Amino acid sequence: MITERYATSFFGLDAEYYTAEAIANIWEVTADKIYEESNIYVSGSIYAGHSVTPETQGDISGSVMFSVISTRSPVEIESEAEYWNAYKEVTEQVRGRLGNPYMTITKETIDFFYFRKV
Numbered sequence: 099m100i101t102e103r104y105a106t107s108f109f110g111l112d113a114e115y116y117t118a119e120a121i122a123n124i125w126e127v128t129a130d131k132i133y134e135e136s137n138i139y140v141s142g143s144i145y146a147g148h149s150v151t152p153e154t155q156g157d158i159s160g161s162v163m164f165s166v167i168s169t170r171s172p173v174e175i176e177s178e179a180e181y182w183n184a185y186k187e188v189t190e191q192v193r194g195r196l197g198n199p200y201m202t203i204t205k206e207t208i209d210f211f212y213f214r215k216v
Contacts, residue, residue: 101210102178103169106189109149109200113162116196118146121164128191138175138184142166166192169210 108121122144133139145165166189170181193201 099172099210101170101172101208102181103167103206103208103210104185105165105167105204105206106192107149107163107165107202108193108196109163109202110161111164111196111199116162116164118144118164121146121166121192124192124195125166125188128188128195131191132184132188136180136184136187138181140168140181140185140188142168169208171210171212173212 122142125142125144129140129142143166145167147163147165148161149163168185170178175181189201189203193199
């Protein structure tokens, strides 16, 4: 199935305060709230890492970035536009809870396969 994969990255977060678990908790609470409003759940896989830029100048220890990867299942959510609206709302609210860090969103068209447990 052709669908979309979205990746949101939050940059420059304090590594002593934010962990993948903390980001996952914030995402989950926000996704639950948006689900109650829109009946669309925006799931996400959380990945932690470091961003290497000219500004880091070899010191990446105090700052961490997190990426949240989400894929729209066309079987569960038919409307790309409705999913995108829910996705934007989740990311905007999560960003606000994180103190409005630098953020990027990418969107890819992908060929999506899934296999049910038998």
